[in-house]
């Protein structure tokens with residue numbers, strides 16, 4: 021759990037948080053397809069804007085903030101609440117390009133658990149119940165994020181990414197879930213990961229199951 025109590029004190033007025041706006045690519049009720057919470061119903065909020073530019077990114081349409089409508093926290097909270105989802109996943113784009121305190125305060129005020137998918141390359145913000153860090157060499161994570169990581173999920177294309185995964189794992193707290201995820205369009209990475217996990221059983225495999233299930 022990442023708590024920013026000092027920040028929370030500054031934003032005591034929940035009404036103010038509810039009026040805050042974020043550029044949103046899409047929001048949808050679906051099944052968490054990846055990582056430790058795979059298979060669980062969850063509401064996704066995808067913020068616009070990313071400055072990491074992974075060449076293999078599967079949501080390049082999220083990179084530019086411009087052209088995406090702004091939505092108020094109160095409307096996002098209501099949609100998530102009405103969906104019946106037990107938790108919300110904030111993703112992007114790179115969600116940490118935005119101050120997530122107002123959005124997470126709003127969601128938590130309605131009893132929703134809040135998860136984040138992040139590259140960790142911008143400062144951590146918000147009240148978060150589960151942090152999935154997917155570090156990228158293109159723009160490295162900040163050193164401060166590692167202390168709060170619940171799950172490390174590294175996208176693998178080649179052997180170089182396995183070394184990158186180990187380097188990042190060394191900075192995470194004991195007990196962090198360690199997962200390797202094949203890059204979707206690089207089938208040979210699967211063989212690499214399977215062999216690696218058999219040799220290094222502290223690691224597990226994360227697949228993008230929503231792409232098999234054909235859900236968003």
Ligand SMILES: C[S@@+](CC[C@H](N)C(=O)[O-])C[C@H]1O[C@@H](n2cnc3c(N)ncnc32)[C@H](O)[C@@H]1O
Nearest residue numbers: 076077078112113114137138139154202203204
């Ligand atoms: C689209 S990113 C958005 C959140 C954040 N920018 C990040 O990279 O963690 C969501 C997740 O999808 C992963 N991802 C993106 N493109 C992928 C691909 N082509 N194959 C496998 N995983 C991918 C990312 O590493 C990340 O874990």
Ligand SMILES: Nc1nc2[nH]cc(C(=O)O)c2c(=O)[nH]1
Nearest residue numbers: 051052053054111137230236
């Ligand atoms: N179903 C589903 N699960 C996901 N897990 C992480 C996703 C993401 O794009 O952050 C994602 C996504 O886009 N859809």
Ligand code: SF4
Nearest residue numbers: 070072073074077113
């Ligand atoms: S950091 Fe995330 S959203 Fe940004 S380019 Fe990489 S995978 Fe895509």
Ligand SMILES: [Mg+2]
Nearest residue numbers: 078079111236
């Ligand atoms: Mg995705």
